[in-house]
Structures are given as structure tokens and as C-alpha cells.
Amino acid sequence: MRRSAVRIRLPAFKKDSMKNLVSSVSGLRGVVGPGINVEIIVKYASAFGIFSGGGKIIIGRDTRPTGEMLTSALIASLEGVGCDVVDLGIVPTPTVLFNVRSLNANGGIIVTASHNPVEWNALKFVSKRGIFLNKTETEKFHSLLEKSDKWVTWDKIGHYNRDENGISRHIKAIINNSTVMANKIRERRFRVLIDTVNGGGYLADSEILKRLGCEVISINDKPNGIFPRGPEPIPENLNMLSKAVIENRADIGFAVDPDADRLAIVDERGIPLGEEYTLPIACYHVLAGKKGAIVTNYSTSSMMDYIAGKFGVPIYRTPVGEANVVEGILKYNAVVGGEGNGGVIFPEINPTRDSLTGIALVLSFFATEGIKTSEIRKIIPERVLFKTKISIDEIDFENAIDKLKEYFSNSDIIEEDGLKIVTKDHWVHIRKSGTEPIVRIMTEGANKEDAKSFYNKIHSLITEK
Numbered sequence: 001m002r003r004s005a006v007r008i009r010l011p012a013f014k015k016d017s018m019k020n021l022v023s024s025v026s027g028l029r030g031v032v033g034p035g036i037n038v039e040i041i042v043k044y045a046s047a048f049g050i051f052s053g054g055g056k057i058i059i060g061r062d063t064r065p066t067g068e069m070l071t072s073a074l075i076a077s078l079e080g081v082g083c084d085v086v087d088l089g090i091v092p093t094p095t096v097l098f099n100v101r102s103l104n105a106n107g108g109i110i111v112t113a114s115h116n117p118v119e120w121n122a123l124k125f126v127s128k129r130g131i132f133l134n135k136t137e138t139e140k141f142h143s144l145l146e147k148s149d150k151w152v153t154w155d156k157i158g159h160y161n162r163d164e165n166g167i168s169r170h171i172k173a174i175i176n177n178s179t180v181m182a183n184k185i186r187e188r189r190f191r192v193l194i195d196t197v198n199g200g201g202y203l204a205d206s207e208i209l210k211r212l213g214c215e216v217i218s219i220n221d222k223p224n225g226i227f228p229r230g231p232e233p234i235p236e237n238l239n240m241l242s243k244a245v246i247e248n249r250a251d252i253g254f255a256v257d258p259d260a261d262r263l264a265i266v267d268e269r270g271i272p273l274g275e276e277y278t279l280p281i282a283c284y285h286v287l288a289g290k291k292g293a294i295v296t297n298y299s300t301s302s303m304m305d306y307i308a309g310k311f312g313v314p315i316y317r318t319p320v321g322e323a324n325v326v327e328g329i330l331k332y333n334a335v336v337g338g339e340g341n342g343g344v345i346f347p348e349i350n351p352t353r354d355s356l357t358g359i360a361l362v363l364s365f366f367a368t369e370g371i372k373t374s375e376i377r378k379i380i381p382e383r384v385l386f387k388t389k390i391s392i393d394e395i396d397f398e399n400a401i402d403k404l405k406e407y408f409s410n411s412d413i414i415e416e417d418g419l420k421i422v423t424k425d426h427w428v429h430i431r432k433s434g435t436e437p438i439v440r441i442m443t444e445g446a447n448k449e450d451a452k453s454f455y456n457k458i459h460s461l462i463t464e465k
Contacts, residue, residue, distance in 0.1 A: 024434065025138045025323055029113050029122030032066040036121055038073040045077035045109065046151075047144040048125055051137075052107035054081070054158070058126075060088040060096040060166065061111035062200035062259045063225035066121045070111050074123075078109075079158040080151050088166035090223055092201045092260030093124065094354035095170045101130035101350075102169055112200060112259040115231040131326050131351050167204045170356060171211055177349055179289055180360045184367040186213030192363075193253040193266070195241040197231055198222050201260025201355060208356050212363060217248050225258075233257055233264035233342055235272040242270035252366070252373045256355045262342035263358040267373035275342035276301045280380050282344045282358055283336050285365035287311040292335030295328040297321070298420045299429050299442050300340030301383050319417035320431070326351055340385075386451035389438045390459075397432060397439060400462035404430070407461055426454045430462075 020035040021028050028044060030036040049057065057078050061067040071087070078085050086103065088096060093110050100108040108126035116122070125133050125141065133141060144150075175182050192214045196202045202221045209216045219240060220228050230237035233255040245253040245266050253266030264275040280303040283294055287307065293314045296304050300317075308315035316332050318324040322339065329337045329347055338345040343353030350357055366372075369379060401419050412422040418431025429442045443458060445451035 025135055026132050026321075027122055027124040029116065029120055031119050032070070032121050036070070036123075038070070041070055041073040041123070042077045043145055044123055045074045046081045047147065048107065048109060048141060049078045049081035049083040050144050050147065050150055051141040052083070052128070054083050055106040056086060056103065057083045058086045058088065058096055058100045058103060058105045058108040058166075059110070060091040060093075060108075060200075062093075062113075063090055063198060063202065063223040064111075064113065064118060064121055064258070065225050067111050067225065070121055074109060074111060075160060079160060081158075082152040082156050083158040085158060085160045087160065087162050089162065089164070090200055090203070091166055092170075092204050092256075092355060094261050094350055094352050094356065095166050095204060097126055097130045097132075097352045098170045098173065098350045098354075099163075099166045100126050100128065102173070110259070114259045114261070115257045117231070118225060118227055129351075132323050134323060134327065167207065170350075171204070171208045174208065174349055174357055174360050175211055177360075179286055179346070179348070179364070181364040181367050182212060182360075185360075185363045188251075188363075188367045189213060189215065190252060190363060190366075191215040191217070191248065191250045193217050193219065193241060193245045193248060193250045195220050195229075195233075195238070195244075195253070195255040196260065197227050197229060197233075197256065197258055198224055199227070199231070199256065199258030199260060201256045204356060205254070205256055205260060205359065208359060212360065214363075217244065217250065219244050227258065231258050233262055233275060235264075235274055238264065238266055238272050241266050242272065246270040252363075254355075254359055254362075257342075260355045261353040263344060263355040263362070264342050265362065265373065267376075269374055271374070273373070273376065274384075276303070276340045276385055277376065277380070277382075278342045278358060278362065279338045279340055279344055280304055280307055281365050281376065282338070282346070282361035283307050284310075284380060285361050285368065286336040286346065287313060288368070290335055293332045295325055295332060295334045295337035297325055297339055298414065298417050300338075301385060302427065302444060303380055303383050304340075306381060306383075317414075317416075322353055383444050383446065384448050384451050386443045386445070386448065386455045387440070388442075388455065389433070389436075389440050392432065392437045392439055395439065395462050400430070403461055404428070404458070426450075428454065428458050430458070 110124040113120035113122040318328040344358035414420040420429040443455040
């Protein structure tokens with residue numbers, strides 16, 4: 001059987017041979033110095049200012065040591081093409097997107113390399129809709145990169161304003177939303193550990209917890225951009241958080257990545273739930289109060305299908321990537337969605353992955369259900385993913401796809417983003433990476449051993465001669 005879903009085709013990543021940059025629909029990134037540098041910032045920021053039509057541009061950054069230098073070049077470039085710059089300072093990426101909409105700006109730029117190593121930095125570009133640029137917008141923006149007559153005269157140079165209230169506006173909108181059970185959360189008086197990996201969420205994520213009446217204990221909360229653990233909030237990087245949860249007898253632990261758009265959970269026993277649980281928990285709470293479609297990507301757990309079935313709502317899946325998921329949310333007027341890497345998207349507040357919104361929805365769930373964090377499986381049955389990657393040279397990709405389609409010909413076959421095959425008890429998603437010469441393979445099963453066993457079967461099929 002074959003089925004299709006919303007497909008937003010994104011331009012492939014490309015390497016700038018002159019500057020060693022990786023450029024995509026979501027922005028550009030590179031190692032600072034040989035890759036991303038002041039010259040590149042001037043080129044891209046000035047083009048984006050023209051693309052946006054001048055006017056107000058919101059900017060923000062994470063805590064990387066190179067961020068201040070790159071932001072200075074960013075500000076000068078935007079002012080030089082006539083833009084008025086509103087600088088939020090060190091803030092989560094979703095806070096910039098929220099403020100683009102709330103301040104009626106013409107666009108936004110975030111200086112962050114997200115979960116990449118500290119020597120990397122990047123620019124992410126935001127449209128006036130408060131979402132990342134789509135393919136059409138990116139192509140139009142890139143067509144302006146070589147424009148030579150872009151600088152305005154001295155009397156038309158833009159103005160700079162430092163705005164210290166970006167986080168508070170964001171938090172206020174979350175707490176005042178009717179889906180967020182702020183009073184119930186306050187009644188529970190949760191003791192919460194928060195690990196912000198010394199990144200852009202160091203202030204905002206702990207502040208929303210305090211505003212929700214939680215007893216907050218923060219670790220890795222120095223805004224120095226030196227990551228004390230692996231930057232991704234995945235179980236193997238959460239040992240410090242797990243230990244702190246146990247030592248402080250916390251009810252729950254949260255971890256984010258350096259730009260605070262992804263959220264992971266640790267239970268009161270210090271055991272990571274895995275980032276795949278964050279989105280289902282948030283969606284469960286939203287759908288308990290309002291019915292509507294949900295949107296996620298092909299690589300996200302089937303726990304989402306369980307929740308859609310429980311509440312009797314449609315679920316739509318898109319290719320991997322926030323831009324794809326957000327376009328799907330807008331197309332289907334979905335009430336909630338996101339990605340299984342801990343990226344919660346609640347468009348009523350902010351149509352982007354947002355750890356602050358995620359925290360509020362997760363705590364609302366536990367406050368409403370009245371259970372311990374470790375008891376989540378009583379309400380949402382667990383499914384476990386096994387994720388790996390192999391060299392593109394290890395297999396003939398097209399031949400491997402054909403083998404899998406033939407072997408699983410009686411299963412549900414989806415060819416929207418690589419290949420996904422759904423059987424009665426498992427699924428596999430195999431796709432080429434857009435940034436590395438690798439093939440990503442993800443399998444799902446009832447538990448870790450089951451998911452790994454199914455992967456072994458897939459690997460054997462695609463590598464046999």
C-alpha cells in the first residue's frame with residue numbers, strides 16, 4: 001500500500017566552495033573563521049535586510065563566545081541597508097520568532113548553531129510570519145546576495161534599540177494561554193531541575209518555571225557558551241541532570257539544547273524518558289482540551305498515532321525538518337505538532353519548536369493527570385526508537401530501497417522522504433542525510449531490544465550482496 005502526505009520540497013544543502021559554508025533553507029552555518037566570518041555576515045545580513053523591505057528586524061543570539069562579534073557585524077549590516085534593529089540579546093531561538101510576530105517586525109535573524117559544537121556558529125532567518133523562511137522565500141533572499149548597490153545614504157541608516165523585554169513578553173503569552181494550567185501547576189509546587197547547557201535558555205527556561213510557582217534548581221546555567229555536556233538533550237548527555245534530580249529529590253528534570261528549541265525530560269528517579277516522549281505528552285494535554293489535527297514528521301514515534309486515535313483526530317506526517325512540519329501545521333490548521341527530537345510546536349502561542357511552551361504543556365499534563373513523571377507509561381504506552389547511521393559508501397542506496405520495497409511489499413510503503421515502511425509491530429525510516437555522506441536509519445519497536453533486532457534485519461537486507 002502507498003500513501004502520501006504534505007510535501008514541502010526544500011533546496012538541498014550546498015557547500016560554498018569559497019567560504020566552506022553549509023547553506024540551506026533554514027540558514028547558513030560553519031566553523032567561525034574558515035567558514036562563517038564577518039564578511040559572510042555582511043553579505044547575508046544586508047541581503048536579508050533588502051529582502052525584508054527594511055523596517056524593523058528582530059535579532060537575538062545564543063551564548064557562544066563568537067556570538068557577540070558576529071552580532072556586531074549583523075547589526076551594522078542591517079542598519080547599513082536601512083533596517084531598524086531590535087536586539088533581544090541572549091535569548092532562546094523561539095523567543096526571537098515569537099517577538100517577530102508580537103512586535104509586527106518585517107523579519108528576524110538568530111545567531112546560533114543550535115546543537116553543533118561550540119566552534120560553529122550560524123544565522124537563521126525568520127519571515128514576518130514568525131516562522132523560518134520557506135523554499136520560495138529563501139530563493140528570493142539568496143538572489144539578492146550579490147546585489148552591489150544596496151547600501152543607503154547616511155541620512156537613511158537604520159536605528160538600533162536594545163529590548164530587554166523579549167523573554168518576559170514570550171513567557172507572559174505562554175502563562176496567559178488558556179491551555180496552560182498555570183494555577184494547577186502552582187498548586188502542585190513542582191520541584192524542578194533545569195539543565196540549559198550554558199546556552200541561550202539559561203535565563204528564560206528557569207524564569208518560566210519560577211513564574212509557574214515551581215521550586216527551581218538550575219545546573220549548567222552560565223551564559224558562557226562552553227557546553228559542559230553534549231549539546232543535544234539526548235539520554236547519553238543527561239548524566240549530570242539525572243544525578244542532580246536524584247540528589248535534590250526533584251519531581252522532574254528538563255534539559256534543552258543551546259538555542260532552547262528542543263526539550264527532554266528526566267523522571268523523578270533520574271531516568272531519562274527520551275526526547276521522543278516530550279511531544280506526545282504535550283500533544284496529549286492539548287488534545288484533552290481542544291480537538292483538531294496534529295502534524296509531525298515521518299521519523300517521530302508512533303506514540304503520536306496512539307494519541308491521535310485516542311482523541312479521534314487526524315494525524316498528518318511530513319518530511320523531516322521544522323520548515324516542513326510548520327508548513328503542514330498551517331496547511332491543515334493543526335492545533336499542535338512538532339518533531340520527535342523534543343520539538344513541541346503549539347501554533348496558538350508560537351508556530352515554532354519552543355522549549356518554554358513545551359515546559360508549560362508538560363507540567364500542565366502532569367498537574368492535570370496527578371501522576372508522577374515515572375508513571376507516564378500508564379497513560380501513553382511506550383514505543384522505543386533505535387537510531388543509527390551508516391556510510392553512503394556501505395550500500396547502494398537505490399538498490400537498498402528497492403530491496404526493502406520488495407521484501408515488505410504487503411506493508412505500508414511511504415516514499416515522501418527517503419523510504420518509510422510500516423508493519424504491524426514496527427516501522428523503519430531510511431533517508432540520505434542532507435549534510436553528510438551518510439544514510440540515516442531509524443527503527444521502532446516495543447522496546448530497545450525489539451527496535452535493535454528489527455534494525456539488524458533491515459541492515460542485513462540492505463547490505464547483502
